[in-house]
Amino acid sequence: xxxxxxxxxxxxxxxxxxxxxxxxxxxxxxxxxxxxxxxxxxxxxxxxxxxxxxxxxxxxxxxxxxxxxxxxxxxxxxxxxxx
Numbered sequence: 001x002x003x004x005x006x007x008x009x010x011x012x013x014x015x016x017x018x019x020x021x022x023x024x025x026x027x028x029x030x031x032x033x034x035x036x037x038x039x040x041x042x043x044x045x046x047x048x049x050x051x052x053x054x055x056x057x058x059x060x061x062x063x064x065x066x067x068x069x070x071x072x073x074x075x076x077x078x079x080x081x082x083x
Contacts, residue, residue, distance in 0.1 A: 018059065018064055019060045019064065020062065022060075027075070030065060031065075031075050032076065034048060034051055034052065035048075035076060049068050049069050
């Protein structure tokens, strides 16, 4: 079972913008959305990473999007959600 401080640390990702002045997208919401696409279309990890690579190239410099599947998975894993 997760401790209360750990839970609040996890929720920090909900408030962390994807880049400094971004008001519409948050790091956790983008990662979760791409995981949903990966699951819905049964994409491989390589397919997920291609989507992330493309998104990182079109986002502003200094964005907070994770670089790869395993880094993104580290955000989702503590939520104990299946994917």
